[in-house]
Amino acid sequence: MRLIATPFIVATTATSAFAAEGGFPPFDSHTFAGQIFWLVITFGLLYVLMSKVALPRIGSILEERQGTIDTALAAASKAQTAAEAEAAALEQALVKAKTNAQAIASEASAKSAKEIDAKRHAVESDLSAKMVAAEASITATKAKAMANVTDIAKEAASAMIERLTGKAPTAAAVGKAFSAASGE
Amino acid sequence: MASGNEIDPMHQFEINKIVDLHFLGHDISFTNSSLWMVIVVAVVSLITLVGTSSRSIVPGRLQTLAEMAYEFVANLLTGVTGKEGMRFFPLVFSLFMFVLTANFLGLIPGAFTVTSHIIITACFALLVIGTVIVAGVANHGSHFLHLFVPSGLPGWLLPFIVLIEIISFLSRPISLALRLFGNMLAGHVALKLFGAFTVGLLGAGAASVLAPLPLITAVALTALEFLVAFLQAYVFTILTCVYLNDALHPGH
Numbered sequence A: 001m002r003l004i005a006t007p008f009i010v011a012t013t014a015t016s017a018f019a020a021e022g023g024f025p026p027f028d029s030h031t032f033a034g035q036i037f038w039l040v041i042t043f044g045l046l047y048v049l050m051s052k053v054a055l056p057r058i059g060s061i062l063e064e065r066q067g068t069i070d071t072a073l074a075a076a077s078k079a080q081t082a083a084e085a086e087a088a089a090l091e092q093a094l095v096k097a098k099t100n101a102q103a104i105a106s107e108a109s110a111k112s113a114k115e116i117d118a119k120r121h122a123v124e125s126d127l128s129a130k131m132v133a134a135e136a137s138i139t140a141t142k143a144k145a146m147a148n149v150t151d152i153a154k155e156a157a158s159a160m161i162e163r164l165t166g167k168a169p170t171a172a173a174v175g176k177a178f179s180a181a182s183g184e
Numbered sequence B: 001m002a003s004g005n006e007i008d009p010m011h012q013f014e015i016n017k018i019v020d021l022h023f024l025g026h027d028i029s030f031t032n033s034s035l036w037m038v039i040v041v042a043v044v045s046l047i048t049l050v051g052t053s054s055r056s057i058v059p060g061r062l063q064t065l066a067e068m069a070y071e072f073v074a075n076l077l078t079g080v081t082g083k084e085g086m087r088f089f090p091l092v093f094s095l096f097m098f099v100l101t102a103n104f105l106g107l108i109p110g111a112f113t114v115t116s117h118i119i120i121t122a123c124f125a126l127l128v129i130g131t132v133i134v135a136g137v138a139n140h141g142s143h144f145l146h147l148f149v150p151s152g153l154p155g156w157l158l159p160f161i162v163l164i165e166i167i168s169f170l171s172r173p174i175s176l177a178l179r180l181f182g183n184m185l186a187g188h189v190a191l192k193l194f195g196a197f198t199v200g201l202l203g204a205g206a207a208s209v210l211a212p213l214p215l216i217t218a219v220a221l222t223a224l225e226f227l228v229a230f231l232q233a234y235v236f237t238i239l240t241c242v243y244l245n246d247a248l249h250p251g252h
Helices: A029-165 A171-183 B032-050 B061-081 B083-105 B118-148 B155-202 B205-210 B212-248
Strands: A008-011 B017-023
Touching (some): A029 A171, A029 B061, A029 B083, A029 B118, B032 B061, B061 B212, B083 B118, B155 B205, B155 B212, B205 B212
Antiparallel strands (some): A008 B017
16 A cells, blocks of 8 residues: 555556456455445445335335225225115015016906806806706696697597597597596 | 466456546555446346336336335335334345345356455445344344343353354354355356366367266356345345344344
8 A cells, every 4th residue: 555645546547457466356355445435335325216216116106006906996896885786776676576567467367267257157147047948948848748648648539439439429528537537 | 376278267256447546545446346336236226216217007117127126125024024124124125136136247247246255245244233233222222132131041051142142143244244255156156167168178179079068057057046146135135134123123
């Protein structure tokens, strides 16, 4: 080390190496002061840049992004809740409409069953009335037929008597005999 | 030193002056080492300052890189020391980025590896341990000394334990400095040796058919060195966090 009058001397020399002094470079103590000096300057600068500018900036970017994401997530979950509520309302409306439809359907079927019942009753009473009429007509026809049978029997009886006796009985006599036989 | 055609793996660690500078009798010349320190700061600034200048919500490449580094170191620090450790975040982040970038840039062929010099790693180690002591005393006063006195020990054992704790504390900066320095140095020496071996074999007539073997080794070593470059920066950082944790929470 030479003593120098001025505290600071700059001399640009063509790449003069410490290595010329020989030895293992990392243990060459001549280079220590210079390395420490430049490390303090460069690392100090890096520290200042990082702590004053870069890290606060990155931190705020990350925070802002987190904020954006949180806001978006909150909005999304809100929208989802709203959609779910809407879906529930829709479901309820559907259930209500179904119940309504069922009520209307059962009412309609009850009504139509009543109508059919009434119609059937009407038809049935009509039929039974016709049956009664038919039975009455059968009875009348039967009585008429029976009367005819009496006439035919009277005629046959008078014809048989005429054959046997050669003389036709009077209608009154036949009638008298018939009523005597049937009256007993 | 070896000269001529012989392999000289130490050549890459030589410090050459670019601008001769003297201050109060100290040689503070701007050297290749200084140049690479400046480049390291420039690269880190490019990533963390230029990359984030747009402050976009959807980040670009550089901003993604800066954010990844930020969150990586922040998670590391809070994982070890808890929330209160974030006070040291700028220091830990600067350390990590400087060491990582210096390690990676050193892998560029022809580049100078700043962290392959023990004085640099020693300065970082002293910075860390100095911060631990200052912060520890500032936070806890004399209570910080409880770091060396584990509670619940029988009295006769105390002197031994305290001695061991003090030795362990003092060896921290030494191991911190030597680990990074040794890893960077050894890796670069090995790379240089295998590279030179390949070149040597190529010029050795019939033996040149064997040249691919050290070449393959050199390629594999390069990959390994990339891992080591990251790993050593990571180890340096996490140990820094562990030591800072002592300053925040002394006593076992």
